[in-house]
Amino acid sequence: xxxxxxxxxxxxxxxxxxxxxxxxxxxxxxxxxxxxxxxxxxxxxxxxxxxxxxxxxxxxxxxxxxxxxxxxxxxxxxxxxxxxxxxxxxxxxxxxxxxxxxxxxxxxxxxxxxxxxxxxxxxxxxxxxxxxxxxxxxxxxxxxxxxxxxxxxxxxxxxxxxxxxxxxxxxxxxxxxxxxxxxxxxxxxxxxxxxxxxxxxxxxxxxxxxxxxxxxxxxxxxxxxxxxxxxxxxxxxxxxxxxxxxxxxxxxxxxxxxxxxxxxxxxxxxxxxxxxxxxxxxxxxxxxxxxxxxxxxxxxxxxxxxxxxxxxxxxxxxxxxxxxxxxxxxxxxxxxxxxxxxxxxxxxxxxxxxxxxxxxxxxxxxxxxxxxxxxxxxxxxxxxxxxxxxxxxxxxxxxxxxxxxxxxxxxxxxxxxx
Ligand SMILES: [Zn+2]
Numbered sequence: 429x430x431x432x433x434x435x436x437x438x439x440x441x442x443x444x445x446x447x448x449x450x451x452x453x454x455x456x457x458x459x460x461x462x463x464x465x466x467x468x469x470x471x472x473x474x475x476x477x478x479x480x481x482x483x484x485x486x487x488x489x490x491x492x493x494x495x496x497x498x499x500x501x502x503x504x505x506x507x508x509x510x511x512x513x514x515x516x517x518x519x520x521x522x523x524x525x526x527x528x529x530x531x532x533x534x535x536x537x538x539x540x541x542x543x544x545x546x547x548x549x550x551x552x553x554x555x556x557x558x559x560x561x562x563x564x565x566x567x568x569x570x571x572x573x574x575x576x577x578x579x580x581x582x583x584x585x586x587x588x589x590x591x592x593x594x595x596x597x598x599x600x601x602x603x604x605x606x607x608x609x610x611x612x613x614x615x616x617x618x619x620x621x622x623x624x625x626x627x628x629x630x631x632x633x634x635x636x637x638x639x640x641x642x643x644x645x646x647x648x649x650x651x652x653x654x655x656x657x658x659x660x661x662x663x664x665x666x667x668x669x670x671x672x673x674x675x676x677x678x679x680x681x682x683x684x685x686x687x688x689x690x691x692x693x694x695x696x697x698x699x700x701x702x703x704x705x706x707x708x709x710x711x712x713x714x715x716x717x718x719x720x721x722x723x724x725x726x727x728x729x730x731x732x733x734x735x736x737x738x739x740x741x742x743x744x745x746x747x748x749x750x751x752x753x754x755x756x757x758x759x760x761x762x763x764x765x766x767x768x769x770x771x772x773x774x775x776x777x778x779x780x781x782x783x784x785x786x787x788x789x790x791x792x793x794x795x796x797x798x799x800x801x802x803x804x805x806x807x808x809x810x811x812x813x814x815x816x817x818x819x820x821x822x823x824x825x826x827x828x829x830x831x832x833x834x835x836x837x838x839x840x841x842x843x844x845x846x
Contacts, residue, residue, distance in 0.1 A: 448815070475784055487521075503724075539558065540561040687714070731808050752803040
């Protein structure tokens with residue numbers, strides 16, 4: 429046995445020993461016999477599955493607080509895109525590595541990222557010991573020249589990410605959104621997804637303007653358009669999903685499209701509506717959770733995302749819409765399902781992606797219901813220890829490479845001061 433966590437409390441109230449061998453949970457019961465190479469006294473902790481952040485632009489850590497309180501279009505055109513034009517591959521590595529640090533320190537063990545120079549984000553995730561699906565964002569705006577460049581970048585990113593040789597860090601596909609990618613661009617992505625069995629990760633129905641843009645370009649609603657290009661036949665995660673009508677929800681459910689709720693980013697960018705959680709849930713859609721990038725959130729703490737998701741689902745008169753346990757499921761098992769990883773629950777045989785929460789944190793007092801505490805009272809600072817694929821990446825809130833990472837990222841961000 430490699431690691432044994434003794435007498436740890438689970439969210440369901442049981443106290444157990446958890447044994448880890450290699451990258452998997454090898455035993456979990458009231459009393460696991462034998463000793464391990466690493467023994468952790470679990471009596472001070474609550475164990476839960478590592479959090480799964482299904483929508484990030486990790487390197488955007490560099491732009492936290494760089495442009496706020498603006499609508500999406502203006503924010504992108506006036507602040508983000510001009511700044512992104514100045515980014516080097518090195519900036520992206522340190523921005524993404526810093527995001528990994530922030531995610532680890534707030535209990536996230538897996539993330540799914542879209543950005544450019546994606547091989548640098550993949551390298552950062554691998555160096556940080558995280559589990560990740562990384563894609564190269566693809567935009568062609570209907571321009572054949574941009575399409576050729578985008579195709580080339582996508583194909584190169586797949587090869588470069590595979591070449592890192594880390595089984596925890598895998599490539600995916602990142603067609604940005606139905607309003608920025610042409611029919612031919614989507615068809616290229618669908619072909620690749622089938623050929624290499626890749627996850628397709630995109631934005632969908634973020635603002636009302638996005639919907640009108642797609643209707644103007646294709647004569648179809650975004651969900652109809654994506655269905656017509658065949659992408660729903662692949663494994664899909666769609667971020668935001670705010671502006672859907674009943675018909676679109678029915679189609680998304682039929683096609684098994686995973687919807688990523690990004691409550692904080694949606695609220696901050698004022699996208700004009702909110703995820704129709706009750707309707708999506710009733711239709712049987714798998715709903716998972718994401719933070720979006722640090723420029724539109726402005727952090728990567730999935731604990732606060734759980735809270736915002738739960739609160740937002742209730743505010744129009746439905747306090748029972750998303751109970752606390754469901755918010756935890758969005759952030760764990762539903763995310764793992766969407767990304768196709770064998771984690772998200774603490775069970776024998778599952779990947780050992782485990783976080784230990786410090787019972788001494790004020791949020792766990794008086795401690796009537798730890799599921800309630802995790803969603804409504806906690807933030808990421810309650811996380812003491814993070815284990816990913818059976819390896820300890822943080823213990824006692826200490827991460828070996830934190831100091832260097834913070835200083836490098838701060839250095840890279842200097843050029844954006846004006
Ligand atoms: Zn996004």
